[in-house]
Amino acid sequence: MLSKKIEDALNEQVNAEFWSAYLYLSMSLHFEHAGRPGIANWFRIQFQEEQAHALALVDYLNARDAKVVLQPIAGVPAEWASVKDAFVATLEHERKVTAMINNLYAMAEAEHDFATRQKLNTFVAEQVEEEDTVRQIIDDLTLVGEDGTGLYQIDRQMATRTFTAPVL
Numbered sequence: 001m002l003s004k005k006i007e008d009a010l011n012e013q014v015n016a017e018f019w020s021a022y023l024y025l026s027m028s029l030h031f032e033h034a035g036r037p038g039i040a041n042w043f044r045i046q047f048q049e050e051q052a053h054a055l056a057l058v059d060y061l062n063a064r065d066a067k068v069v070l071q072p073i074a075g076v077p078a079e080w081a082s083v084k085d086a087f088v089a090t091l092e093h094e095r096k097v098t099a100m101i102n103n104l105y106a107m108a109e110a111e112h113d114f115a116t117r118q119k120l121n122t123f124v125a126e127q128v129e130e131e132d133t134v135r136q137i138i139d140d141l142t143l144v145g146e147d148g149t150g151l152y153q154i155d156r157q158m159a160t161r162t163f164t165a166p167v168l
């Protein structure tokens, strides 16, 4: 059985993952509207990934016979000055999520909740991947700068991203 503290913290993480999903859907809609369909596609898939993160935690809470309580999802920004700005905001956000996962991990370890700690291992690995991917995209965007042809190429490339459910 989960402690109340871990149960509450995991419920908070569920909300945070849904907030991330909402943030990336907002970015997707912004770039769809701005005529960048490839970037919009990339963020739409990111939206799906975040929903998968939330549902993996929901499934874990259910498996541990804990109660999942869905809280309101806070509002998200709707405008970004550039493609690079959105990816910089994404990296900043993912670093916050990594800190949240680390806190959860430390909590599970302190309570000798080994099952929760093991579940979180996949999330720790997932965060390394998320941050690395976004950093590489920022590097590419820095390289092309304001060059229209470069941005067009990146947009085309991002149009090819497809959703693969993360194994959590």
Ligand code: MG
Pocket (backbone or CB within 6 Å): 017, 020, 049, 050, 053, 097
């Ligand atoms: Mg996530």
